[in-house]
Amino acid sequence: MVRPLAVDIDGTLTRPKPDRGVDPRVFDALRAYAEEAPVVVATGKSFPYPVGLCDFVGVPVRVIAENGGVVCIEEGGSDDPYGGGRFGDGIVYNGDREAAEAVAREYEAAGHSLGWGSVDLVNRWRETELAVAREQPLAPLEAIAADHDLEVVDTGYAYHVKSPDVDKDLGLETAAARLGYAPDEFLAIGDSENDAELFAVAGESYAVANADDHALAAADHVTDAGYAEGFLEALARVAE
Structure with a gap:
């Protein structure tokens, strides 16, 4: 079974610093993965950014934004992999x-x-x-x-x-429940301290090589490559 995926943006889907751009190679990779299992974009960015990314990639809007502060999950059955614009109970807001x-x-x-x-x-x-x-x-x-x-x-x-009690693991718990999964069924990929919290509840986790010490210590695996190259490496290793 292909695990559902929770993936960070900055430092994980992007090119190496100082370039902030998303590596275009991840678009096809994310779209292909979404045909097999749900993809949730989990980021510290404000809500519109991951929504826009999902829209331009062509995958359902399934996002954890603002480090778990906002969660929005587009629903879709097995015969409707791209969701169809249904959002169940709407948007969940956490934090102060x-x-x-x-x-x-x-x-x-x-x-x-x-x-x-x-x-x-x-x-x-x-x-x-x-x-x-x-x-x-x-x-x-x-x-x-x-x-x-x-x-x-x-x-x-x-x-x-x-808020101290709001982080990506809370976001994943909310997102997973809406998708009908447990958090420990997810594969998580990221690079920073806020991703370490995500790794703690996911069933399998990869830190890309450029990750900070918190993420490196928390991850089950560390890629040889960094940034988007590391993300693509992680997907390839999972598929082996």
Whole structure:
């Protein structure tokens, strides 16, 4: 049986830094995998990004966004692999949006910037957490977040301010239930600290070679290649 797949975007489906683009080779790979089993895109990005990725790949909109803060699963039977636009109970929102917004206000009032410029597309559509550029001061961000009972997670691409009880494993539990699976039936592939939480509940996990120490320690397997090349290697190894 082909396991359903939960896969990260940044650092996993993308080209090596500093290129942020998705490697085009993953489009056909994701589409082919979705013909065999559900594919769930699990990312720290705000909700529209994974939805757009699914749409352009041509797979059902099955996403865990904002590190588990938003979950949306398009339904579809075995005779309808691309879903048909049915979303059951709709979108699940976790986390504390008001607390995240309060952290942003206090951080900026203290003289710091979120780091994304005057047009902040990183946070514009974010619904359950806050993302701060990694070039910005971390210590005051952590202190302000703690005052609001939030935590800061470094994904290697941004500092994410989120509720401590909201992460990708909660997102996978929600997504799996809607798809009729248990989390431990999933294959998970990722590269960072927020993916380590996903690995903890998935049945099999791969960290790509560029992964951070948290993900490397949590994964069942580590690929020889990094970034999208590592993702494709992981799929090839699973298929052997």
